[in-house]
Amino acid sequence: MTTMTDSSVREFKMPDVGEGLTEAEILKWYVQPGDTVTDGQVVCEVETAKAAVELPIPYDGVVRELHFPEGTTVDVGTSIIAVAVGDGAAAAAEPVQEAVAETAAEEPKPEGRQPVLVGYGVATSSTKRRPRKGAEAPAVAQTPSAAIQAELNGHGPAAPAAPAAPAAPVTGDRPLAKPPVRKLAKDLGVDLATVIPSGPDGIITREDVHAAVAAPEPAQTAAPRSEPAAPAPSPSAPTSYDTTRETRIPVKGVRKATAAAMVGSAFTAPHVTEFVTVDVTRTMKLVEELKQDKEYTGLRVNPLLLIAKALLVAIKRNPDINASWDEAAQEIVVKHYVNLGIAAATPRGLIVPNIKDAHAQTLPQLAGSLGKLVSTAREGKTSPAAMQGGTVTITNVGVFGVDTGTPILNPGESAILAVGAIKLQPWVHKGKVKPRQVTTLALSFDHRLVDGELGSKVLADVAAVLEQPKRLISWA
Helix, strand or coil: EEEEEECEEEEEEECCCCCCCCCEEEEEEECCCCCCCCCCCEEEECCCCCCCEEECCCCCCEEEEEECCCCEEEEEEEEEEEECCCCCHHCCCCCCCCCCCCCCCCCCCCCCCCCCCCCCCCCCCCCCCCCCCCCCCCCCCCCHHHHHHHHHHHCCCCCCCCCCCCCCCCCCCCCCCCCCHHHHHHCCCCCHHHCCCHHHHHHHHHHHHHHHHHHHCCCCCCCCCCCCCCCCCCCCCCCCCCCCCCCCCCHHHHHHHHHHHHEEEEECCCEEEEEEEEECHHHHHHHHHHHHHHHHCCCCCCCCHHHHHHHHHHHCCHHHCCCECCCCCEEEECCCCCCCECCECCCEEEECCCCCCCCCCCCCHHHHHHHHHHHHHHHHCCCCCHHCCEEEEEEEHHHHHCCCCCCCCCCCCCCEEEEEECCCEEEEEEEEEEEEEEEEEEEEEEEECCHHHHHHHHHHHHHHHCCCCCCHHCCC
């Protein structure tokens, strides 16, 4: 999104590069003041809560000013670069002039979200954003429970302060919260007016409600408020720690999004995990045979490929597992397509891109999709769209030598399959103990819409296919 500040300078604003995102961190600038840019040229790389994305500029001109250095987290809708266009481009090509005045008039903003080269433009909001850290704001005394809740929400320990009069309500408006969060607060007996919001635009999240429940009530034997209080330390004084013994890493980007998603999933969906140990010797032999097949030349062929296909066959035989729970509408949404998510560990953290319409792909096509998904994730180029709309997920913990685990559901999905390490173990085969290649599978599912019978059938079908891969043909 761009804004005209005068007749020759345009301000390029941070767009919403993924539906609903509120901020992004500037990772790298590819241009400097005085550089000439053309329409569609990438000027910077930013990291959102979902992925790293390159931003192209939507017009020709000369860079006049970069408003933020690398490493800065910027709100969506904030100007990040000024570009001189038209007659002003020649002047801007000379030594960089003074910054554009903050009071320059902006053109009227069009209603709704405007399309830009990347994302959806800036979303309008009917609510007022809470001040960012460091911004001036009226001081509001925190109660002991509020201080503890703030720490649980990840805002850090609040500095101790002198006893003060009870804090007045922040606003007389109704607290901002989505219907499922309001229902959760009602079920837990939490007054939303007393909860400190941590979501964008001051929205109360599920984590805030759970933190309010966990926070202890103020002590009833507190000293009278009329007594003088000891001087409080300066609130701006940072907490000291030994840097040689501790390292503090800011929680942001993918890590921040993953943490919020996992906490939300764990406290929203009642998880059940079932396990099965299976002989996959025949599957491993099939993998070796496929590697020699000319049809799979250049494709990624490994056990994960056949495990993914086995899960797709199990979903076809038990379609109700491929569903989601709509809390607001109180409906179970059964998906007639499978967007197969693959959990991938990247330098920026765990992401779960998915293969769209995986159910309709042949085995060679699925091999190609898996290879592309993995390579894109490792390069850090996974787009936000590739991580949206997943219906079921596979996480391969076996690559780390782990036998199995109890995976947490990806939000909005009803099942996730964990695959353990494939190891040579003693196994009873045809009445004799022989060394066989064995693995353990774990299926976690949302017990609100998946009962024990359905979950067990899905897991048993996956195991049956891996034990006898010919079922890929007979059950397909």
